[in-house]
Amino acid sequence: MSSLEHVSRVRRLYKLIFRVHRALPPELRIMGDNYARDEFKRHKKCNPEEAKIFLNEWTDYAITLAKQMKPLQQVKKKKVGEYMDPQLLDHMTDEQIVQLYELHKAATESTDEDIHLPEKKK
Template sequence: MFNTEHVGRVRVLYKLILRVHRALPAELRVIGDNYARDEFKRHKNCNPQEAAIFLNEWTDYAINLAKQTKPLNQAKQKVVGNYLNPQMLDHMTEDQLVQLYELHKAASQESDEDSKQLPIDTQNQK
């Protein structure tokens, strides 16, 4: 079991991630919040070695996203996120690859729906 200090750090990190997600567009925020919540729940009872890796990676994510969503960076780059290093795929389990694919599909579906919005036909409205 983990001590209360560890539990406190996990909660602080989780809250930080949700706070950083507030700077994202609404559709990305929903995806990000849901993904983070599921990942934190999924790793609730992991072993200490996995917990250290998990916290390190999510801390890096929070730091990078916070830097990218600063107003000055947004004005310069207008891009959020980083490309995944293809070598990381070699270290992922089959479940992680499936989860990554599902996340990609959900994110792609959101952007497709935004680009396919049709104007409202005002002639058929009463």
């Protein structure tokens, strides 16, 4: 793949991810947009092998999320995301595991805050 084709593919995928994120609840959209932006910046100068894996994983993510955001799927399942195979952790670097933990912590904190909000008095 030529350099121009690669840049074009990355740009299309990047834009697609942000379009799919528009269907997310606001707090998830902000978190997802920030995470995607950081990841794409972080992998801007990675080697071709890492780039291939990176693009495949983000493409799978965009497809999965787009399917889940369809209105009919929202009515049926009322869920976003899917569980990760724990065996994938064996293939991650320490840095990736820490990053995954931080993402999990941020996601659960916003959920916990939503649940524990005091009720408004009438």
